[in-house]
Amino acid sequence: MTTRRRPTTIGQPAERLVSRRAFLARGARSASVVALGSGVAGALVASGASAPTPAGDVRILNYLLLLEYLQEALYAEAVAAGRLRGELRRYARIAGDHEQQHVRALRDILGSNARAKPQTRFGEAVRREGRFVAAALTLEETAAAAYIGQAANLTRERILAVARIVAVEARHAAWIRDYAGRTPAPSAADAAKSARQVERTLARTGFVGRR
Amino acid sequence: MSGDADPAPRVDDGLTLEELDADGALLEAIDSVYGDSRADLLRKAAFGGAALLGVLARPPDATGAPKKDTAVLKFDLVFEYLQSSFYLGAVRVGTVQRMAPEKARWAHVLGAHELAHVAILRKVLGRDAVKKPFFNFRGVTESESAFTRTAVAMEDLTVAMLAGQAPKFENRALVSAVFSLLTTEARHAAWARRIAGFTPVANAFDEPKTLAEVDRVVRATRFIASRPRTRGRGKPRYSG
Numbered sequence: 001m002t003t004r005r006r007p008t009t010i011g012q013p014a015e016r017l018v019s020r021r022a023f024l025a026r027g028a029r030s031a032s033v034v035a036l037g038s039g040v041a042g043a044l045v046a047s048g049a050s051a052p053t054p055a056g057d058v059r060i061l062n063y064l065l066l067l068e069y070l071q072e073a074l075y076a077e078a079v080a081a082g083r084l085r086g087e088l089r090r091y092a093r094i095a096g097d098h099e100q101q102h103v104r105a106l107r108d109i110l111g112s113n114a115r116a117k118p119q120t121r122f123g124e125a126v127r128r129e130g131r132f133v134a135a136a137l138t139l140e141e142t143a144a145a146a147y148i149g150q151a152a153n154l155t156r157e158r159i160l161a162v163a164r165i166v167a168v169e170a171r172h173a174a175w176i177r178d179y180a181g182r183t184p185a186p187s188a189a190d191a192a193k194s195a196r197q198v199e200r201t202l203a204r205t206g207f208v209g210r211r
Numbered sequence: 212m213s214g215d216a217d218p219a220p221r222v223d224d225g226l227t228l229e230e231l232d233a234d235g236a237l238l239e240a241i242d243s244v245y246g247d248s249r250a251d252l253l254r255k256a257a258f259g260g261a262a263l264l265g266v267l268a269r270p271p272d273a274t275g276a277p278k279k280d281t282a283v284l285k286f287d288l289v290f291e292y293l294q295s296s297f298y299l300g301a302v303r304v305g306t307v308q309r310m311a312p313e314k315a316r317w318a319h320v321l322g323a324h325e326l327a328h329v330a331i332l333r334k335v336l337g338r339d340a341v342k343k344p345f346f347n348f349r350g351v352t353e354s355e356s357a358f359t360r361t362a363v364a365m366e367d368l369t370v371a372m373l374a375g376q377a378p379k380f381e382n383r384a385l386v387s388a389v390f391s392l393l394t395t396e397a398r399h400a401a402w403a404r405r406i407a408g409f410t411p412v413a414n415a416f417d418e419p420k421t422l423a424e425v426d427r428v429v430r431a432t433r434f435i436a437s438r439p440r441t442r443g444r445g446k447p448r449y450s451g
Contacts, residue, residue, distance in 0.1 A: 094410065094412060095412070097415065098412065098414075098415040101415035101416070102415065105416070144394050147390065147394075148387060148390045148391055148394060149387075151377065151386050151387055151390040152383040152384065152386040152387040152390075156378050156379075157378075159377055159378035159386060160374075160375075160377070160378040160419065163373075163374040163375075163377045163378065163390070163393065163417075163419065164374050164416040164417050164418060164419060165416065166390060166393065166394055166397075167370050167373075167374055167393055167394065167396075167397040167417035168397070168412060168414070168415060168416060168417055169394070170393075170394035170395070170397035170398050170401070171397045171398065171400065171401035171411055171412040171417075172401075172412060173398065174397070174398035174399075174401035174402050174405075174411065175401050175405065175411040175412060178401075178402060178405055178411075183320065184398050184401060184402040184405075185320060185321070185324065185395055185398035185399055185402060187395065188323070188324040188327035188328060188331075188395060189327075189328075189331070189388070189391040189392055189395055190390075190391045190394040190395050190398075191391070192387060192390075192391065
């Protein structure tokens with residue numbers, strides 16, 4: 001359990017500090033990780049003004065790889081913990097297998113530029129069904145929105161690579177929402193999330209960081 | 212359903228429903244098919260992504276939308292007409308009313324979404340928007356099993372089409388917008404699959420299809436009874 005954070009004033013973005021620390025998890029190369037937040041957010045702001053570049057692709061794909069790593073780890077740990085039953089267990093197995101393949105696909109594209117796997121701490125989310133459903137829902141929705149947010153910043157070749165991934169993230173999200181009794185498709189057009197919004201969501205989960 | 216705890220959609224920071232549906236055709240369609248009791252809910256379901264619609268419907272810059280983008284969007288529009296007519300058709304012939312409440316809700320929401328997509332694409336295309344073709348679903352909308360199975364195939368096909376088209380847009384704003392539609396259609400597909408008793412996510416990747424491949428599939432169904440006529444790009448809308 002992470003400690004509950006009090007709301008902070010605009011001048012003291014505690015969550016951002018926490019998330020920065022979270023992104024600096026052991027195993028990650030700090031230089032590229034620091035570049036992540038500002039780099040990706042910067043690319044978003046500049047979208048339309050500057051053309052996508054291979055260097056930009058590396059930053060963005062590494063950011064998306066982080067989200068894939070998190071999902072892969074959640075499902076792997078939840079399946080290993082052995083507390084999930086029935087359809088939920090089937091979901092975790094299938095989605096886990098997909099996320100593993102997404103990680104591999106992004107790592108293949110990134111080659112030696114691929115970031116390392118972050119440290120994760122899922123706590124009760126891999127041991128209690130209700131917490132697992134909430135965690136899966138958050139990570140799937142966040143990933144889908146993150147991909148939508150970055151699509152236009154990628155070079156054409158990479159847009160195709162992520163299009164075939166994001167559709168699967170959305171399917172996972174719909175499945176787990178339906179399972180949880182929520183509308184699988186809540187909107188006629190899904191909203192994007194900026195890198196900063198994604199960062200904040202991840203910080204709130206407390207999933208990234210040392211155990 | 213009471214289980215839906217989603218926050219109310221925000222419509223204040225994008226295009227409003229009235230702006231999108233200037234001629235009222237969309238609202239009329241929703242009201243006439245779903246009746247007053249459902250219309251309100253479905254309007255909300257359809258326009259949850261209004262902020263995005265704002266991005267999409269931004270007037271084109273001086274150079275206009277690239278020709279290739281327009282061609283793809285026209286194809287997408289025909290496809291959205293096909294889907295919306297399909298779900299609305301199943302409502303009209305009473306198939307949806309005979310379904311269990313959960314399944315009926317699914318068909319209603321998807322119909323509303325596809326109607327919204329039609330309205331979005333018509334807005335983006337403006338004068339280039341193609342007219343709605345005539346459809347003949349050849350009895351498929353009349354049986355629950357044929358209807359749901361065909362819905363699965365149609366939604367999966369839409370996902371493959373959008374995944375294939377997304378990288379091709381010259382206009383970068385359209386790339387983001389099409390991603391938003393792609394994930395929505397992927398949700399539809401997963402939902403339809405669960406309704407029909409299939410695994411919601413069959414593969415780790417949704418493989419793209421070219422427009423030619425999609426066109427072949429659509430032609431094979433013979434659902435499109437007449438092709439829409441395309442309005443000429445340069446012609447004035449009204450003569451006289």
